[in-house]
Amino acid sequence: MTSTAPAAPGRSRLLQERRTVPDRGFRVLVIAAAYVVLAILAGIAIFLVLKAVPALHKDTANFFTTFAWNPDNTPAQFGIGVLAYGTLVTALLALVIAIPVALGVALFIAYYAPRALAQPLGYLVDLLAAVPSIVYGFWGLLFLRPYSAGLQTWVARYFSWTHVLGTSTGTVGQSFFLAGTVLAVMILPIVAAISREIFLQVPQTQREAALALGATKWEMIKWSALPYARSGIASAAVLGFGRALGETIAVAIVLSTNYELVSKLLSPGGNTIAANIALTYSDAGQVGTGALIASGLVLFVITLVVNLVARAIARQSTPAGSVV
Amino acid sequence: MTAATLDQGTQAGLSTRRLSRWTLLGVLVADVLVSLGLFAVTPLQGRADFGVFVLLVYLALQTMLSISVEGRRKAVDRFVLAVVVGSFVVALLPLASILVYTSVHGAKRFDTTFFTHSMRNVGPNDPGGGAYHAIIGTLEQLALTTVIAVPLGLLVAIYLTEYARGRFGRFVSFFVDVMTGIPSIVAGLFIYALWIQTLKLGYSGFAGSLALVVIMLPTVIRSSEEMLKLVPPSLREAGLALGMTKSKVVLRIVMPTALPGIVTGVMLAMSRVAGETAPLLLTLFGIDQIVNDPFHGPQEALPLFIFNEISRPSPEAYDRAWTAALTLIIIVMVFNLLARLFVRFASRNRGSARA
Numbered sequence: 001m002t003s004t005a006p007a008a009p010g011r012s013r014l015l016q017e018r019r020t021v022p023d024r025g026f027r028v029l030v031i032a033a034a035y036v037v038l039a040i041l042a043g044i045a046i047f048l049v050l051k052a053v054p055a056l057h058k059d060t061a062n063f064f065t066t067f068a069w070n071p072d073n074t075p076a077q078f079g080i081g082v083l084a085y086g087t088l089v090t091a092l093l094a095l096v097i098a099i100p101v102a103l104g105v106a107l108f109i110a111y112y113a114p115r116a117l118a119q120p121l122g123y124l125v126d127l128l129a130a131v132p133s134i135v136y137g138f139w140g141l142l143f144l145r146p147y148s149a150g151l152q153t154w155v156a157r158y159f160s161w162t163h164v165l166g167t168s169t170g171t172v173g174q175s176f177f178l179a180g181t182v183l184a185v186m187i188l189p190i191v192a193a194i195s196r197e198i199f200l201q202v203p204q205t206q207r208e209a210a211l212a213l214g215a216t217k218w219e220m221i222k223w224s225a226l227p228y229a230r231s232g233i234a235s236a237a238v239l240g241f242g243r244a245l246g247e248t249i250a251v252a253i254v255l256s257t258n259y260e261l262v263s264k265l266l267s268p269g270g271n272t273i274a275a276n277i278a279l280t281y282s283d284a285g286q287v288g289t290g291a292l293i294a295s296g297l298v299l300f301v302i303t304l305v306v307n308l309v310a311r312a313i314a315r316q317s318t319p320a321g322s323v324v
Numbered sequence: 325m326t327a328a329t330l331d332q333g334t335q336a337g338l339s340t341r342r343l344s345r346w347t348l349l350g351v352l353v354a355d356v357l358v359s360l361g362l363f364a365v366t367p368l369q370g371r372a373d374f375g376v377f378v379l380l381v382y383l384a385l386q387t388m389l390s391i392s393v394e395g396r397r398k399a400v401d402r403f404v405l406a407v408v409v410g411s412f413v414v415a416l417l418p419l420a421s422i423l424v425y426t427s428v429h430g431a432k433r434f435d436t437t438f439f440t441h442s443m444r445n446v447g448p449n450d451p452g453g454g455a456y457h458a459i460i461g462t463l464e465q466l467a468l469t470t471v472i473a474v475p476l477g478l479l480v481a482i483y484l485t486e487y488a489r490g491r492f493g494r495f496v497s498f499f500v501d502v503m504t505g506i507p508s509i510v511a512g513l514f515i516y517a518l519w520i521q522t523l524k525l526g527y528s529g530f531a532g533s534l535a536l537v538v539i540m541l542p543t544v545i546r547s548s549e550e551m552l553k554l555v556p557p558s559l560r561e562a563g564l565a566l567g568m569t570k571s572k573v574v575l576r577i578v579m580p581t582a583l584p585g586i587v588t589g590v591m592l593a594m595s596r597v598a599g600e601t602a603p604l605l606l607t608l609f610g611i612d613q614i615v616n617d618p619f620h621g622p623q624e625a626l627p628l629f630i631f632n633e634i635s636r637p638s639p640e641a642y643d644r645a646w647t648a649a650l651t652l653i654i655i656v657m658v659f660n661l662l663a664r665l666f667v668r669f670a671s672r673n674r675g676s677a678r679a
Contacts, residue, residue, distance in 0.1 A: 019569060026571035030487055033479030034496045037545075040538060041499050044510065047517040104411025112408055121412070123664065128419050130660045132599025134627045135649045138634055139422050142642075147372065185418045192415065216401035246507020248602035249627070253634060274509045278605050281516075289521075296513040300506065307505035 048297040055290025063294065069259045069276070071291035072284065078291050080273070080298050082259050086176070087272040087299070090251060091244035093180025093265065094187055099237055101184075102191035107221065109192075110199035122196060129189035137253030140182035145173055145254070152177060156266050167266040174256035174268045182250050187240035194239065198232035199225055231313055238310035242303050248274035273299040341393055343402075348386060355382045379410065423653070430650025433643045443629075444613040448636035455648045457614040458629035461529055462655070464618045465608075465625060466598050468533035469540055474590055476537075477544030484545070485552040486574050503542040511538035512603035520607070527609035529618030532625065535603035540593050547589025551582040584670030591663035595656045601627035626652045 056063055058076045066079025109122045152172035160166035167175070202225045210220040252275035255268075262270040273295045281292055359378045383406055390399035438454040446453035484497055515535040519525050555578050563573035579586075609622035610632060626648055633645035 023569040023571040026574070027487060030479050030483040033476055034483045034488070034492075036476060037480055037496060037503065037541070038499055040541070041503060043518060044506070044514045044538075047514055047522065048510075051517040051521060101411045101415055104408045105415045108408045108412040112405065113412075124419070125412075125415055127657070127660070128415070130595055130599075130656050131419070131422055132601070132627060132649075132652050132656060134599065134601045134630050135422065135426065135653060138630065138645060138649055139418075139425060141634070143421060143425050150373070188415055216397055218401045218404040219397070221404075242505050246505075246509065248507070248509040249605075249631065253631075274507060274602065277509050277513065278602055281606060293513055293517055296510050300510045303505050303507055303510075304502060307502065311501060 044300070048293055048300065051290055052294035052297050053290075055287045056294055058287050059291070067259075067261055069271075069291075071288040076287045076291070080295055082261055083271055083273040083276050083295055084298060084302070085261060086270040087245055087274070087302070089265070089270070090176055090179045090183055090255075090272055091241050093176060094183030094244040095237060095241050097181060097184035098188045098191055098240060102188050102236075102240075103195055103233065105188070105192040106195035106199055107225075109196050111217065111221065111225070122193070125189055125192055127189075128185065129193075133186065133247060133250045134253075136182055136186055137250035140178060140250060140254040141174075144182065145178055148178060148181065149173060152266050163263065164265055166264045167268075168262075168264050169267055169269075171268065172266045174254060176255070176262060176265045176267075176270050179251050179255045179270075179272075180265075182254050183244045183247055186247060186250060187243045190243060191236045191240040194236035195229065195233050198229040198236070201232075202228045231316060235310045235314035238306060238313060242306040242310065245306065246274055246299065246303050248278050251275040252278040342398075343386075343390055343393055347389070351385050351389065352382055355385060382406075426646060426650050426653060429643070429646035431647075433647035434650065438644070438647055442612060442614045442624075446612070448641050449638040451640050453640075453644060455626065455629050455644065455651065457611070458624040458626045458648065459651065460614065460616060461608070461618070461623040462598065462626040462652075464616075465529050465533045465536065465604075465623070466594060468530060468618060469536040469597055470590070470594055472533065473537045473540040473544055473593070477541050478548055478586070480541075480545045481548035481552055482574055482579075484549050486570070486578065500542050500545050503538070504546065506538065506542075507602075508535075508539050508600050509602040509606075511535045512606035514538065515603070516606040526620075527607060527622045528620060529608065529615070529623035529625075531607040532604045532623070533618070535607045536597045536600060539600060539603060540597045543593040543596065544590060547593065548582070548586045551585030551589065552578060554585065555581045584666065588663045588667045588670075591659050591666065595659035595663070598659065599627060599652060599656050601631055604628050605631070626655075 055071065055076070059071070059078055060075040061068065061077045061079055063079050065081060066077065067081040067085075069078045069082060070076065071078040105125055109118050109125070113121050149172060152167075152175070155165050156167045156172055206224045206228065207220055210224045211217075215223060251272050255270060255272070255275060257271040257275060257279060258269045259271060260269055277292045277296055281289065284292055356378055359374065359381060363374055363377075383403065386406065387399050387403050390402050394402075437452055438456075439459070440456055441452070441454035442457035443453045443455075444457075480496070480500070484493065484500070488494075488496060512535045515531055515538070519531045519534060520527060525531070559577050559581060560573050563577045564570070568576070604625050604627060608625055608628060610624050610628045611622040612624070615621060615623045630645045630648045630652065633641040633648065
């Protein structure tokens with residue numbers, strides 16, 4: 001980080017003497033800005049905890065193990081279980097759908113597309129990230145739902161024996177599956193963009209060595225590129241997962257929410273932490289608002305952990321130039 | 325003969341037989357014709373289903389043909405090529421479908437009433453009404469957010485690249501990473517808990533802007549930091565050697581050199597923030613009439629406008645929502661495109677610029 005900093009001040013007396021008042025002022029200003037970032041994060045943690053605790057005190061059920069959400073009842077009864085479950089399931093589903101496609105896109109742009117087209121095509125995929133989430137939600141509700149209904153009905157008919165790929169109500173539609181699909185489209189660009197960068201970083205010598213040994217393109221990818229890019233791809237996937245966890249509006253629009261533990265992915269219903277906040281905060285009473293803030297705190301902690309994992313994976317990446 | 329088959333089976337040699345482009349085209353044509361027949365006779369139907377069916381059959385045919393003629397390795401290679409190209413097409417389908425669908429539906433109300441009127445005294449089922457108040461709100465909130473987040477973000481980026489060292493520098497950098505991962509609804513909850521519940525300052529466009537700042541700040545910091553890092557150390561050393569103070573080196577040499585990249589990063593961050601709904605939901609409250617003052621009282625924003633209109637299931641409301649969605653996409657895409665064009669323009673002029 002400090003590698004770009006010029007000759008370390010303090011070592012050279014001459015440079016130190018040139019420290020004028022405006023110079024010191026600027027230094028203080030810059031450091032103050034760094035403290036502001038820390039203050040904002042501290043503020044988020046403090047205020048969420050502060051507002052969540054009174055509601056949690058009124059909670060007559062166990063916040064972590066209860067599968068119900070009735071914070072404004074007397075006595076209040078709510079737990080994060082159902083919401084956390086839905087959040088994780090939709091995000092996982094999104095990841096399962098998005099990763100293969102994102103890898104295909106990244107490979108296509110890095111290795112298959114003609115050189116001149118690679119950058120514009122990559123930009124086209126990046127544009128997916130520019131579409132506002134509210135538009136994704138609207139599109140998912142009015143376009144994807146009817147179009148995916150056929151697929152969902154078909155899957156439900158032939159795969160309901162798996163339990164997971166079934167529906168309990170006999171109908172399909174605004175299900176975890178639909179929400180997961182919309183989320184998959186939303187996290188696709190980030191996963192694809194990071195993987196693409198990693199594929200482009202694979203040393204050319206390694207790729208050419210494989211090709212020179214007579215490998216086909218796929219064998220080159222399998223032997224040279226994928227081992228090199230593995231940890232980068234994993235980190236991209238985890239980052240995408242984090243995005244999917246926190247996505248609010250698209251899920252709030254697409255899902256027909258309830259507080260049931262939906263285990264069949266094609267059944268309408270279920271809920272996520274973020275969607276629940278967006279949909280119910282305006283009707284929530286005092287305890288209800290506190291409960292929502294508590295759920296937001298849980299979401300904050302989950303995404304924090306997920307992002308730390310992504311960071312840790314990225315850091316222990318394959319050292320450049322190592323022959324795998 | 326055994327030698328020949330062995331040769332074909334194990335090697336994708338240069339002298340072995342290959343499938344010609346024309347053979348594969350022929351396979352595709354035959355595939356389409358047979359599938360058309362099948363879809364006409366059997367209960368299979370649907371345009372999307374047809375596309376998927378044709379592709380799967382083609383993939384199977386090509387693989388079988390390739391195995392028999394070119395050997396397994398080449399067949400796998402061809403298969404992967406098809407899958408990779410296929411996934412790229414699949415990835416672009418949503419984008420194309422969103423753009424087309426939104427344009428078609430949004431065009432219906434893309435009229436002057438929409439851009440000059442608010443929703444005041446317009447019922448959910450009434451025709452007419454517009455999003456002028458929402459557009460004003462979005463632009464004002466975006467401007468306020470940028471005015472706060474960009475200077476602050478730039479200063480932090482300067483701190484991280486030019487001043488940070490040791491443990492505190494890593495500490496700050498780590499928390500910027502943490503901030504990048506904050507879900508937008510949590511940012512909204514934070515401002516809600518702080519601004520509206522604790523300080524009791526009420527819903528306003530400014531409160532929304534503050535929530536957006538939390539989202540925008542880490543993006544600005546990270547992109548500016550990347551750009552500042554690209555400035556060659558020799559430039560800094562040259563400035564110091566001439567006797568400039570450190571702050572002057574940063575402001576006169578480092579910043580101008582990195583400026584094009586920083587501007588691009590800022591515009592991309594703005595395009596991301598402009599489409600955020602979740603933080604605004606908790607901080608703006610939303611209102612049907614024109615509010616020009618972002619500091620007092622509830623204000624509307626385009627994403628919020630769309631959200632409200634969707635929850636009124638009448639064709640008129642949906643039309644308004646689509647046009648608002650189209651407007652929002654246009655605003656976001658314009659920022660996005662401008663940012664990319666700016667990069668191209670700036671990099672073309674870089675040779676003649678400085679250094």
